[in-house]
Amino acid sequence: MGSLGEVDHGKEMFHGHGHSDPVVDELNRLQNLLREKERELGHAYSEIKGLKVTEALKDKAIAELSKELKKQDEKMRSLEKQLEQKNLEVKRLNNERKEALSAQFAAEATLRRIHSSQKDEESVPFDAIIAPLESDIRKYRHEIAVLQDDKKALERHLKLKEVALVEAGNILRSALERALIVEDVQNQNIELKKQMEIYHEENKLLEKANRQKVLEVEKLTHTINELEESILATGEVANAVHFYQNQATMLNEEKRTLERELARAKVYVNRVASTTANEWKNDSEKLMPVKRWLEERRHLQGEIQRLRDKITIAEKSSKIEAQLNDKLKRRLKSLEDDMRNETSNSSTKEINKQATPRRSTSQPKQHKTMRVLPQPYSHEAIDRRRPISQPRASVAGKVLKQPNSETKPIEKIRVVKRFDSPRARTVSSKGECLVKNQLWASKGKMDVVAGKENKVQNPNSKTCLIVSHPQGHIETKVFDGNDEYGIQSSEHHEDVENERNGDSSSDESSP
DSSP states (O other): OHHHHHHHHHHHHHHHTTOOOHHHHHHHHHHHHHHHHHHHHHHHHHHHHHHHHHHHHHHHHHHHHHHHHHHHHHHHHHHHHHHHHHHHHHHHHHHHHHHHHHHHHHHHHHHHHHHHHHHHSOOSOHHHHHHHHHHHHHHHHHHHHHHHHHHHHHHHHHHHHHHHHHHHHHHHHHHHHHHHHHHHHHHHHHHHHHHHHHHHHHHHHHHHHHHHHHHHHHHHHHHHHHHHHHHHHHHHHHHHHHHHHHHHHHHHHHHHHHHHHHHHHHHHHHHHHHHHHHHHSOTTTOOOOHHHHHHHHHHHHHHHHHHHHHHHHHHHHHHHHHHHHHHHHHHHHHHHHHHHHHHHHHHHHHHHHHHSOOOOTTSOOOOOOOOOOOOOOOHHHHHHHSOTTSOOGGGGGGSSOOTTOSSOHHHHHHHHHHSOOHHHHHHHHHOOOHHHHHHHHHHHHHHHHHHHHHHHHOTTOOEEEEEEOTTSOEEEEEEOTTSOEEEEEHHHHHHHHHHHHHHHHHHHHOO
16 A cells, blocks of 8 residues: 555654654554554455355355256146045045945845745746846956055155155255355345445545654654754763863872872881881880870771761762662653654644734734743852852762762863863853753752752761862862861862871971
């Protein structure tokens, strides 16, 4: 059929992009339904042809049976006429027999009278009188035997006629059954014709639906191409952000390794100095550096506590990331549903536009507005609205997240604004994509909720936020339970560590 080619063409176009869409599944289902209906129609046509052939054969058989019935009826009528004639002959013979018997009785009576009269008087001899009567009796007996033979033959003929009548009744019953079967077949043919008409109407409706689906598929392919282009643009920006974040993490790791090596070298120098100082002293003057040992112990305990806090915060952040991933998946599903609804709404709007008349030129044109979900506020706008003394509590949930993680929309925005690349300029000039804004808004909300939970669980705990700058120095923000924070640079940390190492070396050298 013509619609199947269009459906195959739309299916090939849609498979070319490599997307799995329920529209394709529905088209496949409709195509399979069409094929099944065509197969059913073919089976129905073959059944109708077979039934027509059987009807023709049954008509021929009925005609032959009707001819045979007519012949049997004629034979029956002729046999009935013969039976009537034979019955009349039998009645006539019975009457003659009765007459002969009455004549015989009369002759016997006369013989008795004659015999009684012969005793008294001499008369004609007895043999002369009996001889003609005996000859008559023999004739009548012969006729009676012939009539009995005829009667037996008639009885046999009647039995044969009864058997023929039974056979004719059976033939009539079979003919009636065949006629009923023919009527049932005709009724089935009428029902099949009605079903064929219904199937033709369904095929027409399915062809119309397939054409509409093909048009919808073409529109969806255009929208998918546009979405792919926008996704590619956002993907390039995200790749650039990930690249710069990876570079920053590498630099931070190198700096940390260098700081660790410096601290180890200082400790080694202090130990060497203490050992050399103790070598010049006597055994009685050597003392254990208790103060240094206590400070090192306090320092190690503080580091252990800090690592425990980091582990708890990392566990909380992992839980929050899992919740974020779940919410992002749900959000993507809802966005797909919104896109499908928008396509259906756009088709209805086009139909309504075709139905409504055009506006006059005197009326001002209204700007077209897309039905889009309300854009949530970005993190920078929220931070600007809040006063400086009360920062967001969501910062506490972002302490130990990896720099290349996908749950840091604020740092991504800062990196895009910081590096003056042409891609970043084009993205900032054109504006961010609607899907990206909605995803980042959901992440920001989850971060705020995570920060509030951390604040409720540990109201007096202090959290720190490490912020890297392109100039090379690092700032750490320390938050109290009352959302008050202080900024410390990496240089300040280095000075503090140097002072601590100097104190430890002086303590070691003092004894």
